[in-house]
Amino acid sequence: MKARYLAPLGIFVLLVVLLWAGLYLNPREVPSPLIDKPAPEFTLPLLHDAGKQIARKDLLGQVTLLNVWASWCDACREEHPLLVELARSGQVPIYGLNYKDAREDALRWLNGLGNPYVASAFDEQGKVGIDYGVYGVPETYVIDREGVIRYKVIGPLTEDSLKNTVLPLIRKLQG
Amino acid sequence: MKSVLAVCLLLCAFSLWAAAPVPQDEKLEARYRALTSELRCLVCQNESIADSHADLAKDLRNQVRAMLEQGKTDQEIMNYLTARYGDFVRFRPPLKPATVALWFGPFVLMALGGGLLVAYMARRRMRVSNAPLSAGEREKLAALLHGAGDEGKG
Amino acid sequence: MIPEIGHFALIIALGVALVQTILPLAGAVRGIPSWMAVARPAARAQFVFLFVAFACLTQAFAANDFSLLYVANNSHSAMPWYYRVTAVWGAHEGSLLLWAFTLSGWMVAVSFFSRNLPQEFVARVLGVMGFVSVGFLLFMLLTSNPFERLLPAAVEGRELNPLLQDFGLIVHPPMLYMGYVGFSVAFSFAIAALLGGKLDAAWARWSRPWTTVAWMFLTIGIALGSWWAYYELGWGGWWFWDPVENASFIPWLMGTALIHSLAVTEKRGGFKSWTVLLAILAFSLSLLGTFLVRSGVLTSVHAFATDPERGLFILLFLGVVVGISLALYAWRAPRVGLGGDFALVSREAMLLGNNVLLAVASASVLLGTLYPLIVDALGLGKISVGPPYFNSIFIPLMTPVIFLMGVGPVARWKQASVPELWTRLRWALMVSVVTALLLPVVMGKWSPLISLGLFMALWIISSSLKNLWDVAGRNGLSGLARGLAAIPRGYYGMLFAHLGVAAFALGVCISGGYSQEKELRMEPGQSVQMAGYNFRFDGVRDVTGPNYQAKEGVVQVSKNGKEIVVMRPQKRVHLVQRDPTTEADIEAGFLRHLYVALGEPVSGEAWSLRLYYKPFVQWIWMGTLLMFFGGLLAATDRRYRLATRRAPDYAAQTALAR
Numbered sequence: 001m002k003a004r005y006l007a008p009l010g011i012f013v014l015l016v017v018l019l020w021a022g023l024y025l026n027p028r029e030v031p032s033p034l035i036d037k038p039a040p041e042f043t044l045p046l047l048h049d050a051g052k053q054i055a056r057k058d059l060l061g062q063v064t065l066l067n068v069w070a071s072w073c074d075a076c077r078e079e080h081p082l083l084v085e086l087a088r089s090g091q092v093p094i095y096g097l098n099y100k101d102a103r104e105d106a107l108r109w110l111n112g113l114g115n116p117y118v119a120s121a122f123d124e125q126g127k128v129g130i131d132y133g134v135y136g137v138p139e140t141y142v143i144d145r146e147g148v149i150r151y152k153v154i155g156p157l158t159e160d161s162l163k164n165t166v167l168p169l170i171r172k173l174q175g
Numbered sequence: 176m177k178s179v180l181a182v183c184l185l186l187c188a189f190s191l192w193a194a195a196p197v198p199q200d201e202k203l204e205a206r207y208r209a210l211t212s213e214l215r216c217l218v219c220q221n222e223s224i225a226d227s228h229a230d231l232a233k234d235l236r237n238q239v240r241a242m243l244e245q246g247k248t249d250q251e252i253m254n255y256l257t258a259r260y261g262d263f264v265r266f267r268p269p270l271k272p273a274t275v276a277l278w279f280g281p282f283v284l285m286a287l288g289g290g291l292l293v294a295y296m297a298r299r300r301m302r303v304s305n306a307p308l309s310a311g312e313r314e315k316l317a318a319l320l321h322g323a324g325d326e327g328k329g
Numbered sequence: 330m331i332p333e334i335g336h337f338a339l340i341i342a343l344g345v346a347l348v349q350t351i352l353p354l355a356g357a358v359r360g361i362p363s364w365m366a367v368a369r370p371a372a373r374a375q376f377v378f379l380f381v382a383f384a385c386l387t388q389a390f391a392a393n394d395f396s397l398l399y400v401a402n403n404s405h406s407a408m409p410w411y412y413r414v415t416a417v418w419g420a421h422e423g424s425l426l427l428w429a430f431t432l433s434g435w436m437v438a439v440s441f442f443s444r445n446l447p448q449e450f451v452a453r454v455l456g457v458m459g460f461v462s463v464g465f466l467l468f469m470l471l472t473s474n475p476f477e478r479l480l481p482a483a484v485e486g487r488e489l490n491p492l493l494q495d496f497g498l499i500v501h502p503p504m505l506y507m508g509y510v511g512f513s514v515a516f517s518f519a520i521a522a523l524l525g526g527k528l529d530a531a532w533a534r535w536s537r538p539w540t541t542v543a544w545m546f547l548t549i550g551i552a553l554g555s556w557w558a559y560y561e562l563g564w565g566g567w568w569f570w571d572p573v574e575n576a577s578f579i580p581w582l583m584g585t586a587l588i589h590s591l592a593v594t595e596k597r598g599g600f601k602s603w604t605v606l607l608a609i610l611a612f613s614l615s616l617l618g619t620f621l622v623r624s625g626v627l628t629s630v631h632a633f634a635t636d637p638e639r640g641l642f643i644l645l646f647l648g649v650v651v652g653i654s655l656a657l658y659a660w661r662a663p664r665v666g667l668g669g670d671f672a673l674v675s676r677e678a679m680l681l682g683n684n685v686l687l688a689v690a691s692a693s694v695l696l697g698t699l700y701p702l703i704v705d706a707l708g709l710g711k712i713s714v715g716p717p718y719f720n721s722i723f724i725p726l727m728t729p730v731i732f733l734m735g736v737g738p739v740a741r742w743k744q745a746s747v748p749e750l751w752t753r754l755r756w757a758l759m760v761s762v763v764t765a766l767l768l769p770v771v772m773g774k775w776s777p778l779i780s781l782g783l784f785m786a787l788w789i790i791s792s793s794l795k796n797l798w799d800v801a802g803r804n805g806l807s808g809l810a811r812g813l814a815a816i817p818r819g820y821y822g823m824l825f826a827h828l829g830v831a832a833f834a835l836g837v838c839i840s841g842g843y844s845q846e847k848e849l850r851m852e853p854g855q856s857v858q859m860a861g862y863n864f865r866f867d868g869v870r871d872v873t874g875p876n877y878q879a880k881e882g883v884v885q886v887s888k889n890g891k892e893i894v895v896m897r898p899q900k901r902v903h904l905v906q907r908d909p910t911t912e913a914d915i916e917a918g919f920l921r922h923l924y925v926a927l928g929e930p931v932s933g934e935a936w937s938l939r940l941y942y943k944p945f946v947q948w949i950w951m952g953t954l955l956m957f958f959g960g961l962l963a964a965t966d967r968r969y970r971l972a973t974r975r976a977p978d979y980a981a982q983t984a985l986a987r
Contacts, residue, residue, distance in 0.1 A: 005602075005658060005659040005662050005663055006659045008606060008609075008610070008655045008658065008659070009652065009655035009656055009658070009659055012613075012651055012652065012655055013652070015617075016644065016647070016648050016652075018699070018702065018703060018706060019620065019624075019626060019644055019702075020641075020644060021706040022624075022626040022627075022702045022705075022706060023624060023625075023626060023637045023640045023641060023644070024637070025626075025702070025705050025706060027625075027626065027627055027628045027701065027702070027705065028220060028628050029711075030217055030260060030261060030263050030264075030711060031261060031263075031710065031711055032261070033257070033258060033259070033260065033261040033262075034259070100230070125234075126230075126231075126234050130234060130235070130238060130259060131259060132259070133259040133260050133261075135217035135218060135231055135260065136217075136218065208846070212716075213715075213717055215713050215715065220628045221569070221571050221572075221628060221629050222569075223715075225564070226562070226563075226564040226566070228909075228911075261710070261711060262710065262711070262712045262713070263711045263712060263713050264713070265712075265713060266713050266714070266715025266716060266717050266718070267715065267717035267718055267721075268700075268712045268713065268714055268718060273704055273709045273710070273712070274700075274704075274712065276696075276700075277696065277697065277700045277714065277718070278718075280693065280696050281689065281690075281692075281693035281696065281722045281725075281726060282722075282725075284689045284692055284693060285686070285689050285726065288685040288686070288688065288689045289682075289685065291685075292681060292682065292685050293673075296671075296673060296678065296681075299670075300670065
């Protein structure tokens, strides 16, 4: 008889544990379903040269970072120095996906802040962004030699995330 | 029976005034509206892409419309978006092992509640009918019985 | 200076709350009348100090004191005075102060309207309420101080979110909080009864009006929120099953179960431990709602600025309050006793069924709301649970409840007979079924869902009216007026509340099934037809408001050549927060709404527009008004008002009630 009356308390305790765990999660973050899947195919004009094209195959054969950016994006400005620094160190080639931008604005932005990208693809309509599951800018993908996406950074790169997660992963993939 | 029918017809007549005819040629529009209201806007996150003002929502709406015009089925469109954004983009969670508790939970609870209710009522009847009278109740009973006896005599 | 007074008043209020909690509760345990007597004056003192604090914060907003961080974050000197003043509760810190202030209001009410209650009981009730107040005051003073200074002071404020600069903000939160917080009274009554070890029908009679009033306010609070979202957000929806919306709806469902359960406990002495549990759960769910809204655990458009540290505090508080209550319940409830017997088919059984179903509905909405969190916490990925899910499960759950709503009032207490029920209700059932099947055909579109919705509404109406006839029309038509006058007010309360549910169901069903919408690009001068109305777009012009610039569209609406109304939807850009907001224009009629919203400028002078035709949508909120009115009637029934004048005789009352 007594046990039955303890049921509400028991359920409540479980609820509190769940809520407590919930305080340390981020409900707004959308994990990518493309992790460990081949990076989607794309062919886009280059940002710097509308006549030339860049495609997925150009990323193969080496571990690469694909960084989604735009000149209208404030948070991109935050992470940009880190990218420039990383490019200069030569640890990993960085490709850019210029997302829903105006060519002029994007070029001007890079001229002003530095260009860490081996090449930047110009995704004016954002269609390739959709294929990659981009929902906010900036985002960064770690792609391995065979063109499989291994990790996605949502939001700007930070010193911390670079040092503790991204760089170790890149080194592991590079073998 | 006639009065039942009369009331029904009266109510129907009333409604004619309130409703309006629905046009026939909007199958695609209806599917577009249904689909876009089932998809979550990933930027605002608590609106569907049908209602959201965000740029991404607009792009996704256009994508859905384009795919509808290409003749894709609802399922194909859903799969396309789920492949890119994950299950999070669907407001109706797909039925998988992880969501079985979600979809069946309410009905399990209802059955459980109903079962407990019936069991409780059955047990209760036994307890109430078997409960002995308290001292106060016994006194009252005695008083009533004696009172009735007196009346009977007098 | 004034903000410091306000801050100081909060600190004193905390001290008073501590006294109000400790002395009366200890006094009740140890039987010390002088300690117990502290409860009432302490509650009144707390109200005074919280009033002072609230007034100080309001003054800061009215006077544009941007040296207060909270004011600087949420106000702007160009905002109209009525939005500056209601911005007091526009964000986290101020709304907490509103919570605490509302609680002190309820405490004062309890301190005045409890003359006929035993002192020990009142001491316990106010003591428990004091404990809740301690929690909120501590929370404010430690983590969310509305009087925090900003030095150096800002020159100008960051303005209130434009979506909140609306009449809705003036009415929705106060009404909602009156409801949420009001359940603390029923909660405290339950805890007091458990602490005292005595739970009887008299307790139920005392609890009932308080609970009904709280329920009334919560009903209207939720309804106002829904109405506000409808006209403010620009897409014609009125309920999104958003986590914050659910956070208010879950306690409402539990509260509805509670008022029905109290009816049985009062009349028949039954369901005592179940009623106590419901009272505890209803308020616990209110507290849970507070947690969900402010902790950042769930995503929502409504959520306040989130902060895990604040979330942790509320969770701790929630854990303590609810944990102790449920432990007390587990300890004391088994001794509470049974009450009268009743058969499997009886009014008690149906009310119990209703309660179980409402509790299940409440749990189901909670399950859906928390499920994304469960899945994420277990590392199983991220999913969304949105309107399609909730609509799918809620309707099947509610259908039996609504069916019982028709049968319950007709069934006898203790033992009802199925043949008698059938005789009394078969006419109502047949009318409902036939009309529900035929009506959609006549209205142009038939679907099972529409018929089900219509059936539910018509069933409530026809069975309620039949029951009224049975009760009042015993002496035929000639005696009808006298019969109606003889019915207690409480019965009319039930009648109106149930009819309110029917009106609500009708509104949901018809507007859901027969709405039409068009989203299209229009050039000035272009017309479009929808639902028999002609909408002519006459272009967009610039308009200036007190603190915003707007583009205003002009849409002429006519029917059969006759002009009906000119609608002016706007797209506003406010001074500081420059995200454009959509102000739809609504032509609100009793039988239908016409709803027009501006989209985006397309090219040249063309704009995209959204036009909606929504039949019967007004009935949704009218239904909730009827529910509110029904609650008012029930709470002011003679027996509650008379009881305050009669001399208390608890022993006799409890013996009678058994």
